[in-house]
Amino acid sequence: MAIRLYADSACDLDRDVLAEMGVGVFCLTTAIKDKTYRDRLDLTPPDFYKMIARPHVLPTTSQVPQIEFEEEFGRVLQESDDDIIYIAFSSGLSGTYQSACVARDRLDPQRITVIDSLSASVGYALTVVRAVRAVEAGFSKAEVIAAIEDNIRRIQHIFVVGNFEMLKRGGRVSATAAALGNLLNIKMICHFVDGKIIPLEKVHGQKKAKQRLLEIMRERGYDIPHQLIGINHSDEYESALELKRLVEAEFGCKEFLISEVGTVIGSHVGAGSYSLFFLTPP
Numbered sequence: 001m002a003i004r005l006y007a008d009s010a011c012d013l014d015r016d017v018l019a020e021m022g023v024g025v026f027c028l029t030t031a032i033k034d035k036t037y038r039d040r041l042d043l044t045p046p047d048f049y050k051m052i053a054r055p056h057v058l059p060t061t062s063q064v065p066q067i068e069f070e071e072e073f074g075r076v077l078q079e080s081d082d083d084i085i086y087i088a089f090s091s092g093l094s095g096t097y098q099s100a101c102v103a104r105d106r107l108d109p110q111r112i113t114v115i116d117s118l119s120a121s122v123g124y125a126l127t128v129v130r131a132v133r134a135v136e137a138g139f140s141k142a143e144v145i146a147a148i149e150d151n152i153r154r155i156q157h158i159f160v161v162g163n164f165e166m167l168k169r170g171g172r173v174s175a176t177a178a179a180l181g182n183l184l185n186i187k188m189i190c191h192f193v194d195g196k197i198i199p200l201e202k203v204h205g206q207k208k209a210k211q212r213l214l215e216i217m218r219e220r221g222y223d224i225p226h227q228l229i230g231i232n233h234s235d236e237y238e239s240a241l242e243l244k245r246l247v248e249a250e251f252g253c254k255e256f257l258i259s260e261v262g263t264v265i266g267s268h269v270g271a272g273s274y275s276l277f278f279l280t281p282p
Contacts, residue, residue, distance in 0.1 A: 002082045003135050003144060006072075008064055008096060009039035010089035011125040012232060012259045021132045024072065026064040028089070028096065030263040032057060037263060045260040049235040049271045059267040063096040069103035073112055083141055084112045087128055087148060091116045092195030093268075113145060118152055118195035121265050122230035122257055123277040127151040129228065129257065154279040157192040158200070158216050160209045162236060162272020164188075189213070197268070210243055213276045214250050222281035225252040230277030234261040239274045247276070 006024040007013075018025045027038040032051055037043035043051075052059060073084055088097035097116045104112040117124045127148055134147040164178035164186075181188070187209040189200045200216075203209050217224065229247055233240035240258055247253050261273065 002080070003141060004076055004080075004082045004084045005128070005131055005135060006084065006086040007124070007128045008089050009041075009262060010094065010096075010120055010264050011087075011128055012040075012121040012262050012265060013125050013128070014040060014259075018128075021129070022135075023128060023132060026068055026072070026086075026096075028064055028094065028264045029062045030267055031060045031062065036062075039264045040262045043263050045262055045266065046235070048263045048266055052266070052270065059263065061094075061264045061267050063094045063099055066099040066102050069100045070106060073103055073107050077108055077111060082111075085131065085141070085144060085148070086112070086114050087117050087124070087131060088114060089124065089264075090118050090120055090192075090195035092118065093120060093197070094264075113141075115145070115148055115152070116195065119155055119157065119192065121157075121261055121275065121277075122232040122259050123155050123157040123192070123275070125257060125259065126155060126228060126230045126277055150282070151279070154222075154282065156217075156220055156278050156280060157275060158213055158277075159190055159232075159269070159273060159275030160206075160213065161188045161190060161269055162234065162274075163270060165270055189216075191216075206239065210239075210246060213243065214246055217247070217251070217276060217278055220280050221251075221278045224278060225254075227253065227278055228255045228257055229253050231256060231258045231275065232261050232277075233258075233274040234266050234269055235271040236274050243274060243276060 008026040009028050029036050091097040100114045104114050130151045131148050134144045164181040168178035185205050186202050190197050191200045203212050231240050
C-alpha cells in the first residue's frame with residue numbers, strides 16, 4: 001500500500017516541481033474583471049502582477065470546489081489501494097480545507113487524510129517537502145502524518161508587505177493610512193498566528209525590514225544552519241536574492257527553497273512583498 005500526497009496551488013510551487021516530487025495538486029482560482037483563472041496554470045505570477053498594477057483592478061479568489069476533491073480522490077480509491085494524504089491551504093484563509101473534509105467524509109475517511117497546514121505559500125511548501133521526504137524514506141502513514149504535524153507546529157511565516165495599495169483595495173487599511181504608509185516608506189511586517197495573517201510591527205525602509213527579518217529568525221529559529229529555508233517574493237526577485245545572501249552570511253545556511261507568490265496569495269499581499277520561512281525548536 002502506497003501513499004499518495006496532494007497539495008494545492010497556494011503552496012506556490014509550480015506544477016512541474018510538484019509533479020517531480022510526486023505530489024498531486026488542486027488549483028484555487030482567481031477572478032479578475034469577470035474572468036476566472038486557475039492559479040499558476042491559466043495565469044502565471046509575472047502576468048498577474050502586470051494585471052493588478054492597473055488602476056481599479058481588485059482580484060478575488062475562490063477555494064477548490066468539493067466536487068474536484070471527490071472526483072480525484074474517488075479515482076485514486078477505485079484504481080488503487082493507495083492511501084491519500086492531502087495537505088491543505090490554511091483554513092484561516094480559505095474554505096478549501098473544509099471542502100476537502102466533506103469529500104473525505106463522503107468517500108472513505110479511513111483511506112483519506114486531510115490536514116490543515118495552517119500555512120501559505122513557501123511556508124506551506126516546506127511542509128509538503130517534509131512529507132515527500134518522509135514518504136521517500138519509507139515512513140509509515142502514521143509517521144508521515146506525525147512529520148507533517150510537527151512541521152505545521154513549528155513553521156514560521158515572517159513577511160514584509162511591499163506597499164499598502166492592495167491592503168487599501170481590499171479594505172484592510174484606509175486610503176489615508178495607505179497613502180501615509182507609502183509616502184513615509186513604511187514597511188509592515190506580518191506573521192502567521194493559528195493560520196491567519198497578523199500584523200507584527202512596522203519599520204522604515206527595505207534595509208531595516210530585511211534586518212528585522214533576520215533578527216526575528218535568530219529569536220525564534222532553531223538549528224538554523226541545517227534547515228531548509230524558505231523564501232518567497234511577489235514580483236520582487238532581487239529582494240528575495242538579497243534576503244538569501246543575508247541569511248547565508250548571518251547563519252551559514254546552505255539549502256533554500258525560493259518561489260514567486262502566485263495569484264491567490266498575491267491577491268492579498270500585492271506586488272513587492274517577500275517572506276522568510278523557518279522552523280522553531282521542537
